[in-house]
Amino acid sequence: MFDTKLCKSVLSPTIIQELIADFESGCDHHLVGRRFNVNIERAKELLTPIIKEHLPGDWVIDGGNYFETVRPYRLHCDSGKDEVKRLYYNVVIPLQLWATDYKPELNKLIVTNQTWNYDAAFFIKGDVGQNEYNVCVQNYAGVGNITDTTEQYLLENCGHLNPQNLEGFTTKASLEWCPGDIMLFRRDLVHVTTDWRKAGVERKLGLSLFTSYIEPGSV
Numbered sequence: 018m019f020d021t022k023l024c025k026s027v028l029s030p031t032i033i034q035e036l037i038a039d040f041e042s043g044c045d046h047h048l049v050g051r052r053f054n055v056n057i058e059r060a061k062e063l064l065t066p067i068i069k070e071h072l073p074g075d076w077v078i079d080g081g082n083y084f085e086t087v088r089p090y091r092l093h094c095d096s097g098k099d100e101v102k103r104l105y106y107n108v109v110i111p112l113q114l115w116a117t118d119y120k121p122e123l124n125k126l127i128v129t130n131q132t133w134n135y136d137a138a139f140f141i142k143g144d145v146g147q148n149e150y151n152v153c154v155q156n157y158a159g160v161g162n163i164t165d166t167t168e169q170y171l172l173e174n175c176g177h178l179n180p181q182n183l184e185g186f187t188t189k190a191s192l193e194w195c196p197g198d199i200m201l202f203r204r205d206l207v208h209v210t211t212d213w214r215k216a217g218v219e220r221k222l223g224l225s226l227f228t229s230y231i232e233p234g235s236v
């Protein structure tokens with residue numbers, strides 16, 4: 018199986034419009050600069066058959082949310098909170114972006130080589146953070162494949178972060194964030210966005226879906 022996969026142009030404009038309308042109809046979580054909709058039932062209906070064409074295996078979508086944000090994200094892992102984990106793949110679905118002088122090559126989702134097998138987390142070495150759904154991790158001893166270097170590519174592209182946050186992380190894949198495409202990557206992989214404000218992006222709307230594998234006989 019693959020670690021990451023970018024599926025180009027798999028969503029029609031009609032499906033994208035339907036997903037955006039679904040987001041707006043149930044948008045209920047307002048934080049500063051961010052809006053969420055955690056009701057993903059319609060999205061699951063619409064997208065499961067499409068994702069199945071690109072993601073083999075027996076899996077279910079057991080989490081996710083729409084997100085609209087004006088700020089790039091931190092290093093994090095969407096590993097859920099289940100005690101017994103059946104982490105399968107993250108599915109990131111870009112829906113819309115608002116930009117001036119757009120430079121697509123600077124609007125990326127970076128998947129690192131580092132793994133995390135505990136509760137969903139932000140990785141914020143060198144900072145003091147506030148736990149949200151994700152807990153804050155400052156000590157990277159539990160991070161899989163952590164290195165003793167700091168990668169130049171991450172430093173250059175994640176100017177929104179304290180450089181110390183990035184210590185030990187390395188890039189596995191840098192995927193362009195483009196509406197119509199779908200990104201897949203292993204759910205235990207820590208990931209981050211570039212500082213896409215440098216790409217001219219002012220705001221973006223996307224959908225994240227989290228999948229878990231089904232063990233034979235478990236469901």
Ligand SMILES: [Fe+2]
Nearest residue numbers: 093095208225
């Ligand atoms: Fe994520």
